[in-house]
Amino acid sequence: MTPSTPSPASTRLLEGRIALVTGAGGGIGRGIALRFAEEGAAVAVHCRTAVESAREVAERIRGRGGRATVLRADLTEEDACRRLVGEAAEWGGRLDALVNNAGVQPLRELPGMTATEWREVVDTNLTGVFACTQAAAAVMRAQDGGGTVTHIASIEAGAPAPAHAHYSASKAAVVMHARSAALEYGPWGVRVNSVSPGLVDREGLAEAWPEGVRRWRRAAPTGRLGRPEDVGDACVFLASRLASWVTGHDLVVDGGVTARPSW
Secondary structure (H helix, E strand, O other): OOOOOOOOHHHOOOOOOEEEEOOOOOHHHHHHHHHHHHOOOEEEEEEOOOHHHHHHHHHHHHHOOOOEEEEEOOOOOHHHHHHHHHHHHHHHOOOOEEEEOOOOOOOOOHHHOOHHHHHHHHHHHHHHHHHHHHHHHHHHHOOOOOEEEEEEOOHHHOOOOOOOHHHHHHHHHHHHHHHHHHHHHHHHOEEEEEEEEOOEOOOOHHHHOHHHHHHHHHHOOOOOOEOHHHHHHHHHHHHOHHHOOOOOOEEEEOOOHHHOOOO
């Protein structure tokens, strides 16, 4: 290899970065954490209860020569959010990227929904995003190079589904929080964006919801469901130098479903 030829490691988009991915024990979070590691980031893998799954993700990263740790926290508690961010920054020596992926999506029809059920979703999906972002931005402000924050929202932020009122409302608020945070944290050197996935495949989904999967595949111009790594790719881009002038943006990753007319 000649001196003018970059090594494979040097071409990785997140080489040397320290990242925290919340809710990284499975599903979309797993895909994001693995893609960050593949692009050279050291990853703090957060979980609340899925400890074994989070450990599997971390071991997979280490097995490929990467660096990872597992951190636990209940993101419905503001102090826990701040501790989580502090632990990630202490582990890595800095914090370059936060991905707010942790969330819940219970089904509950709006007429029978209780305020407690509403708060359980909003506290996890929105208040946790607010607290983690606030803590991470403070860390990023104090270091050279600033940092990036990416929220995982949903196409349901603009197209609600039955029995998802609390979820859809929380995700719509997440999109607007990203725009607001981009405005206020931009002078600190912190870029904030959101990613809105469509239906992402997971184990057992086709068996549990065959009609919905069939409808999605018919509606998607790409003809398939999303994969966790599709969302991970979008997050890698937004955290990388390729998106250095992108902030306050919601990147829709849905295979084109929202491009289809609904009338």
